[in-house]
Amino acid sequence: MDSVKPEEKLTRFIFDSNEYRSSDKGLKHSAFMPNNKGKTSVFRISGISDEEIWDIGEREVVPKKGKAMKGRADIPAYEVLKHNLSVDPEEPPPRHANIVSWNLNRQDQRLIAVKLAADANFIEKQ
Amino acid sequence: MIALSNSNTGNGSMNCRGLSITGFGGEYEEYRRYSEDENRAFEKAETFSHKQALLQQLDSLCKECSExxxxxxxxxxxxxxxxxxxxxxxxxxxxxxxxxxxxxxxxxxxxxxxxxxxxxxxxxxxxxxxxxxxxxxxxxxxxxxxxxxxxxxxxxxxxxxxxxxxxxx
Incomplete structure (x- = not known):
């Protein structure tokens, strides 16, 4: 599996108001917080169409979450890597990767997650 | 004497929920005090209802995330x-x-x-x-x-x- 390059684009699928503000379509830090295994699940989306990206979400993430997708948060890999985080490919499913190397301190995690949310672009599902 | 308008008329005027009130004398003073008390009560009630809404939001979020x-x-x-x-x-x-x-x-x-x-x-x-x-x-x-x-x-x-x-x- 190819390693993730800084110029690659990543996306995180967004499911509810816990992760974004419907008022101003702003992302919340929780959109990027790692799970309890220290991983933030993302997909590598460089070189594929918008339709293909949404298809990945519908096929790979919606069944697991059991709810409808509200949107996605696109972010360039270099915005992640600059915080001393890594992006490790982990397939299957195809194009899946995890943001890892999070500091164990929750406050540090939140501060970085706020910055990632600020650097990401929220795209609402039509 | 008191009057209500939606413009700011300088001295002897006050603001009551976006409405400018002008006037003079004891009657005005009494109304001003009454309105200020009422405004404070209104703001308190508004904050109370916002907190109630937030408590309800917390309840439903915690129910959703209880497992x-x-x-x-x-x-x-x-x-x-x-x-x-x-x-x-x-x-x-x-x-x-x-x-x-x-x-x-x-x-x-x-x-x-x-x-x-x-x-x-x-x-x-x-x-x-x-x-x-x-x-x-x-x-x-x-x-x-x-x-x-x-x-x-x-x-x-x-x-x-x-x-x-x-x-x-």
Whole structure:
């Protein structure tokens, strides 16, 4: 599996108001917080169409979450890597990767997650 | 004598819920006092109803996240202690006009975070862990702050300071 390059684009699928503000379509830090295994699940989306990206979400993430997708948060890999985080490919499913190397301190995690949310672009599902 | 208008007419005028009131004499003074009391009561009632709405929001969020794996992955359930502390936090929110009601976020760690934001890079997060201790992180443009503070029977002044910095500076 190819390693993730800084110029690659990543996306995180967004499911509810816990992760974004419907008022101003702003992302919340929780959109990027790692799970309890220290991983933030993302997909590598460089070189594929918008339709293909949404298809990945519908096929790979919606069944697991059991709810409808509200949107996605696109972010360039270099915005992640600059915080001393890594992006490790982990397939299957195809194009899946995890943001890892999070500091164990929750406050540090939140501060970085706020910055990632600020650097990401929220795209609402039509 | 008193008169109501929607324009500002200088001395001897006051504002009552967006309406300018002008006048003079004892009758005006009496009305002014009455209106100010009524305004204060109105604002208190408004804050009360905002807090009620926030408490209801917390209730439904905690119900949704009451079992492990509520995120479709490995999230911890929101514990009773975190829920109780979050309710206390809402009840203690100060009635200060510049402080808007926060958003409530369930964390995968089983904690509850209250979020205030003023744009992407001006954010304050206050997290309840259910141990009479709250942790906070804030981003003020390029400056960042974080800390932990005891949460007893009063709202921690350091959170008010950070809210002031977020919304007033």
């Amino acid at each position: 492990e794996g509520w995120d479709g992955d490995d999230a911890f359930a929101i514990s009773e202690d975190v829920y109780d502390e979050s309710r206390k936090f809402i009840r203690h929110l100060p009635d200060i006009s510049f402080i808007p009601m926060p958003d409530i976020i369930a964390e995968y760690s089983g904690e509850i975070t209250f979020e205030w934001s003023k744009g992407k890079r001006h954010v304050l997060l206050v997290t309840m862990c259910g141990k009479n201790e709250i942790s906070y992180v804030a981003l003020f443009g390029t400056n960042e702050v974080q800390g932990t503070v005891f949460f007893g029977d009063t709202f921690p002044p350091v959170i008010i300071e950070n809210l002031r910095r977020l919304f007033l500076l």
